Amino acid sequence: MTDLLNVVPVGVLSAIVMVIVGLVALLFTVFLVIEFIKKRKTPHLFIALSFFVVAAAGFLPVILNDFNSLRSPIVSMLAVFVPGGLATALIYDSVFGENAKDHSMNYFGYVFLMSIIVVITKGAGCPMTSVMVMMVHVPSGLFIVILPILVAKKDGEKAPLLVALGGVIISVAGMLLAFLVTGVPLLSEATIFMLLPWVLLLGAACLALGFLYSSRWTFKFPVLKP
Numbered sequence: 001m002t003d004l005l006n007v008v009p010v011g012v013l014s015a016i017v018m019v020i021v022g023l024v025a026l027l028f029t030v031f032l033v034i035e036f037i038k039k040r041k042t043p044h045l046f047i048a049l050s051f052f053v054v055a056a057a058g059f060l061p062v063i064l065n066d067f068n069s070l071r072s073p074i075v076s077m078l079a080v081f082v083p084g085g086l087a088t089a090l091i092y093d094s095v096f097g098e099n100a101k102d103h104s105m106n107y108f109g110y111v112f113l114m115s116i117i118v119v120i121t122k123g124a125g126c127p128m129t130s131v132m133v134m135m136v137h138v139p140s141g142l143f144i145v146i147l148p149i150l151v152a153k154k155d156g157e158k159a160p161l162l163v164a165l166g167g168v169i170i171s172v173a174g175m176l177l178a179f180l181v182t183g184v185p186l187l188s189e190a191t192i193f194m195l196l197p198w199v200l201l202l203g204a205a206c207l208a209l210g211f212l213y214s215s216r217w218t219f220k221f222p223v224l225k226p
Contacts, residue, residue: 047086
């Protein structure tokens with residue numbers, strides 16, 4: 001496994017893209033929380049949690065000028081809340097009817113438990129960490145892709161399909177980063193760090209616009225959705 005003390009500098013272009021990702025994700029987090037406070041729509045809170053983690057992933061490497069900062073056990077733990085939070089929100093408000101709240105809370109409990117296991121196994125250098133990570137990313141990724149497609153068909157809207165597309169992209173980014181963090185990279189470190197800013201930007205943009213323009217998940221946002 002690559003030594004965590006080895007610094008992987010963030011290039012100028014990558015830094016610009018990561019800052020844009022961080023700022024946009026942070027803005028969406030703020031307005032989602034505001035919407036939750038006003039309307040008490042629980043899915044907004046879980047979506048906000050996911051965007052907050054994306055914002056942190058955008059800012060942290062730039063602040064420290066080190067992509068290797070994304071390898072830490074705490075980042076590994078927080079990373080599961082990106083797909084986990086999105087999946088919880090979609091389970092809460094999609095196609096599960098009156099049992100949706102119970103299903104979503106149970107799933108979030110599972111995500112929270114797995115995040116604790118991930119940080120413990122990662123901190124202990126356990127080779128099972130990658131398996132623990134996949135036990136969150138795979139089911140969450142499936143929920144994020146499949147449920148918006150079902151909602152698009154049910155509600156007769158196309159915007160949820162952007163959520164599904166964003167889910168695919170962000171899941172790929174999450175898995176690449178997760179396997180890198182656990183020391184079993186699917187691609188070379190250089191390739192992952194070169195692609196990561198652009199994948200995060202594209203995935204976050206699709207998710208943000210998909211949620212913003214879907215009638216059941218929408219929220220107010222200056223200019224785009226006043």
